[in-house]
Amino acid sequence: xxxxxxxxxxxxxxxxxxxxxxxxxxHDDDGALGIVVNRETSLRVKQVSESLEIQAPLxxxxxxxxxxxxxxxxxxxxxxxxGPIDEGWQLGVDVAVSPSRDRLSTMLHQQVIPFYLCLxxxxxxxxxxxxxxxxxxxxxxxxxxxxxxxxxLDNRYDLALASFGVDPNLVWMQPVDE
Numbered sequence: 001x002x003x004x005x006x007x008x009x010x011x012x013x014x015x016x017x018x019x020x021x022x023x024x025x026x027h028d029d030d031g032a033l034g035i036v037v038n039r040e041t042s043l044r045v046k047q048v049s050e051s052l053e054i055q056a057p058l059x060x061x062x063x064x065x066x067x068x069x070x071x072x073x074x075x076x077x078x079x080x081x082x083g084p085i086d087e088g089w090q091l092g093v094d095v096a097v098s099p100s101r102d103r104l105s106t107m108l109h110q111q112v113i114p115f116y117l118c119l120x121x122x123x124x125x126x127x128x129x130x131x132x133x134x135x136x137x138x139x140x141x142x143x144x145x146x147x148x149x150x151x152x153l154d155n156r157y158d159l160a161l162a163s164f165g166v167d168p169n170l171v172w173m174q175p176v177d178e
Contacts, residue, residue, distance in 0.1 A: 002027050003091055005147070006034060006129075007139040007160040014137075016069050021160045022122055023078065023143065025089040025097050032124040035076050035097060037148055038156040039066040045117055048075065049108060052101060056108040067118030077104050079115035080149050092143035114149040139164060 006022040008014075022034040046060035067076055076088075076099050083089075083096030087103060090096050098104075107115045124132070132138055141163055151159050 002140055003089070004140060004142045005144060005160060007141065007157070007164075009137055009139060010161070012137055017122070017137075019157050021147070021156050022068075022138075023091065023095070023097065023148065025091065027129060029126060031126050032129040034122045035065075035067040035078060035118050036120075036122060037065065037078065037118070038153055040064065040153060041066050041119065043119070045108070048117060048119070049104075052104070054101070054105045054108060058111050059108050062116065065116050065118040067120040068122035070121050070123040072120040074120060075099065075101075075104065076118045076121065077107055077115055078118060078148065079103075079107060079113055080145055081113055092145065094145045095143050095148060 003024050003026070006024050008017050008020045012018045017036075019038075020036050021038045023037050024032060024034040026033045040063040043064040044060065045056050045062045045064060048064055049056035049060065067074075076097055078095070078097050080094055081096055082094070083098055083103070087100050088096060088098035104117060107113065129138075133140065139161075141160065144160075144163070147156055147159055147163075
C-alpha cells in the first residue's frame with residue numbers, strides 16, 4: 001500500500017483536512033495513519049516538554065504542530081534522517097517519524113537534525129482512505145524532505161500542489177469510477 005504525502009484536493013471541504021498535507025506513515029488492510037505537516041498549534045515545545053519533564057533549552061520556543069484530530073495527546077517527532085526500524089516509521093530515504101519519548105528527548109538536546117513535534121494524528125479505518133482517494137479527496141505523491149523541512153509552513157500546501165505540475169485553480173477531483 002501507499003506511504004508518502006497526501007495532499008488534500010482543492011475541493012476538500014472537511015474542516016479538519018482542507019488545505020492540508022499529510023505525511024502518511026502507515027497504510028495497510030487495517031487502515032491508515034498519517035501526520036498533518038502544515039498546521040501548528042498555539043502550544044510551544046516548552047509547554048509539552050515541561051509536562052513530560054524533559055528539558056528543551058535549545059527548542060523551547062518552537063511551535064508544536066497539529067498532527068490531526070485523533071488522540072490529540074499523542075506525540076510524534078517528524079525528523080530528517082534514518083530512524084530505528086522498531087521505533088516508528090522510515091518514510092523515504094531521509095524522513096522518519098517516531099512516537100518515542102526518548103527520541104523527543106534526544107532531538108530536544110541537539111541543533112543539527114531538523115525536526116518538529118506533532119500532537120495527534122489522522123486515522124482512517126479499513127478501506128476508508130482508499131475510498132477517499134478514489135473519490136478524489138486526496139492527491140498522492142512521494143515523501144519530500146525538502147517540503148517537510150526546508151519549506152515554510154504556510155507554503156507547504158501550495159508547493160505540494162505545484163509538484164503535480166498543474167494550476168490548483170484548474171484541479172477538479174472527480175471520483176475514479178465516473
